[in-house]
Amino acid sequence: MASLARFSRALNPASRIRLSPSWAARRTFATPANGAANQAPKGIAAEALAQKTGHAPTLATAPKGKNKPSKIEKTPTSNAVKALYGLLGTTALGFTYYVGRPYEDEEGVKDAEKHADENVLAGFVRRAQERYHSTRDSMSNPIWDKLLPDPLPAPYQQPYTLVINLDNTLIHSTWDKDHGWRVAKRPGAEYFLAYLFQHYEIVIFTTQNSDTAMRILEKLDPYQYAPYRLYRESTRYIDGKHVKDLSHLNRDLSKVIIMDSNPDSYSLQPENSIAMKPWMGDPNDTELVAMIPFLETLALTEVEDVRGPLNKFRGTNIPVEFAKWEEDLKEQMRLQWEEEQKSKKGKGGFGMFRVGGQQAEQPPVPIFEAQRQQFQEHFKRTHKAVEEEAAENLKKQKELEEKIKQMRVSVWDILTKGGPDPAALAALTNPEATEAEAEASPAPASSA
Numbered sequence: 001m002a003s004l005a006r007f008s009r010a011l012n013p014a015s016r017i018r019l020s021p022s023w024a025a026r027r028t029f030a031t032p033a034n035g036a037a038n039q040a041p042k043g044i045a046a047e048a049l050a051q052k053t054g055h056a057p058t059l060a061t062a063p064k065g066k067n068k069p070s071k072i073e074k075t076p077t078s079n080a081v082k083a084l085y086g087l088l089g090t091t092a093l094g095f096t097y098y099v100g101r102p103y104e105d106e107e108g109v110k111d112a113e114k115h116a117d118e119n120v121l122a123g124f125v126r127r128a129q130e131r132y133h134s135t136r137d138s139m140s141n142p143i144w145d146k147l148l149p150d151p152l153p154a155p156y157q158q159p160y161t162l163v164i165n166l167d168n169t170l171i172h173s174t175w176d177k178d179h180g181w182r183v184a185k186r187p188g189a190e191y192f193l194a195y196l197f198q199h200y201e202i203v204i205f206t207t208q209n210s211d212t213a214m215r216i217l218e219k220l221d222p223y224q225y226a227p228y229r230l231y232r233e234s235t236r237y238i239d240g241k242h243v244k245d246l247s248h249l250n251r252d253l254s255k256v257i258i259m260d261s262n263p264d265s266y267s268l269q270p271e272n273s274i275a276m277k278p279w280m281g282d283p284n285d286t287e288l289v290a291m292i293p294f295l296e297t298l299a300l301t302e303v304e305d306v307r308g309p310l311n312k313f314r315g316t317n318i319p320v321e322f323a324k325w326e327e328d329l330k331e332q333m334r335l336q337w338e339e340e341q342k343s344k345k346g347k348g349g350f351g352m353f354r355v356g357g358q359q360a361e362q363p364p365v366p367i368f369e370a371q372r373q374q375f376q377e378h379f380k381r382t383h384k385a386v387e388e389e390a391a392e393n394l395k396k397q398k399e400l401e402e403k404i405k406q407m408r409v410s411v412w413d414i415l416t417k418g419g420p421d422p423a424a425l426a427a428l429t430n431p432e433a434t435e436a437e438a439e440a441s442p443a444p445a446s447s448a
Contacts, residue, residue, distance in 0.1 A: 099127070099128045099131045099132070100123075100124040100125070100127045100128040100131075101127070102123075102127070139237070140236055140237040140238065141236055142233070142234045142235065142236060142245065142248050143233045143234065144234070144248070146248065146250040147230055147234050147249050148203070148228055148249050148250045148251060149250070150250065151251070158199065158200055158201040159255055159299075159302070160199065160200050160201065160255045160256075160298070160299050160306065161201045161202075161249065161256045161257070162196060162200035162201070162202050162203070162257050162295065163205050163244070163246065163257065163258040163259070163260075164202065164204055164205070164226075164258075164259045164260075165204075165206065165258075165259065165262065165265065166204055166205075166206035166208065166213060166216070166217075167207070167208065167261075168262075168278040168279050168280070169259060169261045169276050169278075169279065169288075170185070170186050170189045170204070170220060171183050171184060171185055171186060171189070171216065171220065172184045172186070172279055172280055172281045174281070183216055184281050185220060186288055187284070187289070188286070188288050188289035190220075190221075191289065192288050192289060192291075193221055193225040193226055194223070194379075194383060194387075195379055196295060196296070197225040198375055198379065199295070199296055199299035199300070199375075200257075200295070200299065201227070201228075202226040202227070202228075203228040203229070203230060203249070204217060204228070204229050204230070205229075205230040205234070205244050205258075206230070206231055207231075207232050207235055207242040207244075207262075207265070208231060208232060209231060209232050209233075210231035210232070210233065213231055214229070214231075222390070222394060223386070223387060223390040223391075224390075230244075234248070236268075238267075241267075242264075242265070243264060243265060243267055243268055244258065244260070244265045244268075245268050246258060246266075246268070246269045247268070247269070253269065253272060253307075254304065254306065254307065255306060256269075256272050256306070257272060257273075257274060257295070257306055257310065258272050258273050259274045259291070260273065260274075260275070260276060261275075261276045261278040262278075263275065271307045271310065271311060272306070272307060272310065273310070274291070274310065276288075287319070291318065291319060293319070293322065293323075293326075293372070294313075294318050294319065294322045296372055296375070297322075297368050297372070300368040300371045300375075301368050326366070326369075330366070333363060333364055333365070333366070334363040337363045338363075
């Protein structure tokens with residue numbers, strides 16, 4: 001029964017023990033307001049509070065006596081800190097003078113001679129600004145001024161250059177917690193690179209870092225139909241975006257085409273661009289292969305400036321619009337041929353037509369269409385042999401790498417044994433020549 005009574009008192013708020021006013025004042029370090037503990041409260045809220053607590057309202061005060069916090073004494077600055085401040089100040093002054101110091105240009109003309117009427121302070125500020133902008137530009141520009149080597153002499157150099165993006169143009173990358181990064185290859189990507197290798201110098205230009213993109217390109221283009229690969233360090237960094245500046249390619253821009261799914265990448269030369277829709281992994285995509293007839297025709301007709309045809313089809317579905325243009329051209333040729341047949345003058349080739357040296361019995365076709373058929377037949381005949389030869393070369397290269405790995409030597413072996421045998425290395429790098437030398441060398445004479 002006693003425990004039941006205690007439990008009922010705990011549930012009843014009115015039966016709880018009320019704290020004394022003096023104890024509450026000590027807990028909150030409070031003193032009576034205006035020095036009068038029994039002063040009548042003012043306001044309805046204060047009166048209700050006084051009735052509930054049973055004492056006059058109090059004001060909070062700062063702790064006193066032992067509870068009063070002690071003052072923090074300011075410690076004097078040590079000599080080491082003063083020396084550090086002095087060193088930082090001296091460094092700042094030295095750097096300020098360094099960036100604003102006078103200099104000579106590439107021709108050896110002093111800056112003071114070029115700006116003779118400029119005062120000292122204005123010249124100092126101008127030179128500092130010039131150095132700042134020069135440093136910023138050097139950090140945002142490509143690592144090399146010429147991203148590609150000089151063109152080869154004819155006929156080894158293709159007259160046109162095709163720059164194609166990697167991410168969301170040739171491949172699509174995804175990540176999830178179960179599998180990590182996975183890369184999908186766009187349908188027709190290998191055929192696209194292999195076929196246009198007949199007409200273009202192909203450059204794969206990506207904003208990825210080289211250490212990650214190189215491994216992807218080894219799988220995507222093992223036969224190196226794209227002989228040149230450019231990475232993030234070859235881009236320009238403008239307004240927080242990586243831009244592919246085609247002026248650094250060391251190629252004639254009238255013969256350069258860039259295919260990219262990111263408009264920021266070709267923002268400096270939009271007239272050279274073919275805007276591709278980002279490929280997000282659709283296995284039924286055909287846009288890449290559908291671009292081949294248009295690109296092949298540009299190369300076969302030997303246009304002086306690719307920017308003209310690109311501008312004609314800009315903002316349209318190029319494969320569809322080009323097919324319509326080609327059909328219209330064929331219709332015009334057919335009508336012209338029929339008129340000449342009526343007047344009995346349908347002889348020879350004319351314009352862009354190839355009809356041979358005899359009387360044409362059928363409407364002629366554009367010359368580039370006939371050439372396109374020839375290249376397709378040639379590709380079918382030679383592509384398999386080229387890939388087999390390239391696969392054999394890759395196999396030999398991997399075998400050579402494995403043999404070299406087995407011949408690894410330490411620094412101690414080089415110091416004590418002199419390193420690997422040069423003849424053994426020569427046999428690894430060129431086994432055919434070694435076998436030929438062995439066959440040509442005379443056999444040792446046998447003893448009687």
